[in-house]
Amino acid sequence: IDLFQTSRPFYSDAFNNASLAGFWTGADISMALPGSEVEGTSLVMTADGADVYGTADEIRFLYQNYCGDINVTLKVNYVPDNHIYSKGGLMLRKSLATDSAVFGITATNSDGFEMIWRANDGDSITWPTTLIGAGTWNNNPLSPAPAWVRLQRVANNFSAYYSNDGSTWNQIDATKSLPLLPSCLMVGIFTVSHVSGTQGTASYSDFTCN
Numbered sequence: 336i337d338l339f340q341t342s343r344p345f346y347s348d349a350f351n352n353a354s355l356a357g358f359w360t361g362a363d364i365s366m367a368l369p370g371s372e373v374e375g376t377s378l379v380m381t382a383d384g385a386d387v388y389g390t391a392d393e394i395r396f397l398y399q400n401y402c403g404d405i406n407v408t409l410k411v412n413y414v415p416d417n418h419i420y421s422k423g424g425l426m427l428r429k430s431l432a433t434d435s436a437v438f439g440i441t442a443t444n445s446d447g448f449e450m451i452w453r454a455n456d457g458d459s460i461t462w463p464t465t466l467i468g469a470g471t472w473n474n475n476p477l478s479p480a481p482a483w484v485r486l487q488r489v490a491n492n493f494s495a496y497y498s499n500d501g502s503t504w505n506q507i508d509a510t511k512s513l514p515l516l517p518s519c520l521m522v523g524i525f526t527v528s529h530v531s532g533t534q535g536t537a538s539y540s541d542f543t544c545n
Contacts, residue, residue: 359398382394393531437460
């Protein structure tokens with residue numbers, strides 16, 4: 336059985352149709368309340384969840400399956416406002432297990448951008464102590480302007496970028512070698528309110544991949 340459907344294309348999505356395209360799958364990962372997503376002129380995701388942190392994630396995750404190298408970009412219109420660490424962004428994930436290996440970039444409510452990774456199942460989430468180009472997270476508040484985030488994978492090397500205009504890109508920290516992440520991953524968008532049991536909403540546009 337081809338669980339990752341390696342013969343199927345990986346799709347870009349502008350999120351400007353009346354209904355969510357069938358190639359997406361939504362999942363709650365250890366959420367107290369069921370999350371959801373609605374597509375209109377943008378993708379609006381609803382989620383509670385504590386965080387992407389430690390050895391157990393609590394997030395809403397909308398994903399496609401993909402194998403091999405990837406370059407994926409997303410416009411973040413806004414993220415939940417429940418907490419300064421409410422966040423959304425892009426994620427490459429090994430599985431839907433709460434402690435799955437992962438690589439991602441987060442755009443937070445009022446604390447800037449963050450690269451995160453869990454090198455192997457069961458590890459704690461790691462993030463850089465300093466952000467190259469960003470300086471400090473709160474130098475790049477999202478509200479009220481949109482932001483753009485990007486993840487790249489080349490073999491076992493993973494990189495994260497942010498942009499304030501969709502044209503000029505800034506890499507966060509250095510490229511990470513993560514040899515324990517498999518060739519085939521779940522690739523998609525996540526949202527977390529940072530307040531378990533209290534939902535917030537995020538809006539996204541222009542998911543592109545190549």
